[in-house]
Amino acid sequence: MTKYPSPDQVPIIKLIPHRHPMVLVDRLIESHEKTASSSFKIPQKHAFVDNSKLTVEGAIENIAQTAAANLGYLYHISGSKVPRGFIGAVNKLTINELPKIGTVIQTRISVLQEVFGITLIEGIISRENEICLTCQMKIVAEQTQ
Numbered sequence: 001m002t003k004y005p006s007p008d009q010v011p012i013i014k015l016i017p018h019r020h021p022m023v024l025v026d027r028l029i030e031s032h033e034k035t036a037s038s039s040f041k042i043p044q045k046h047a048f049v050d051n052s053k054l055t056v057e058g059a060i061e062n063i064a065q066t067a068a069a070n071l072g073y074l075y076h077i078s079g080s081k082v083p084r085g086f087i088g089a090v091n092k093l094t095i096n097e098l099p100k101i102g103t104v105i106q107t108r109i110s111v112l113q114e115v116f117g118i119t120l121i122e123g124i125i126s127r128e129n130e131i132c133l134t135c136q137m138k139i140v141a142e143q144t145q
Contacts, residue, residue, distance in 0.1 A: 015072030036070030053098040063123030088138035
């Protein structure tokens with residue numbers, strides 16, 4: 001039986017196509033076929049931080065990168081090349097608050113549906129068990145050979 005490293009032991013840069021300063025996930029905490037969770041500490045200086053808070057665009061990108069890290073981990077442990085993905089649409093966006101710098105957020109994604117290469121996910125960002133933001137997102141992953 002092959003023993004795989006736990007998701008939080010794999011450097012996030014190996015799981016996502018993004019590079020600093022555009023990375024919005026510190027580590028993948030948990031990875032399953034249809035669900036995943038990540039964490040990210042909001043830095044003081046970042047392209048997606050404004051007025052000492054993570055921007056809405058940054059929060060949406062954090063959800064997308066959590067989904068990408070999950071897919072990347074599943075590909076990584078199978079020995080396959082990690083695919084790139086693209087946000088196709090965001091809907092049902094609910095903002096309760098935008099997290100402030102220094103806050104560690106937890107992001108959870110759940111796959112709701114997969115049809116014709118398009119994956120519909122639900123993303124939830126929380127801090128200290130308080131929901132900050134939720135949305136649904138359509139993601140298209142490039143086909144790998």
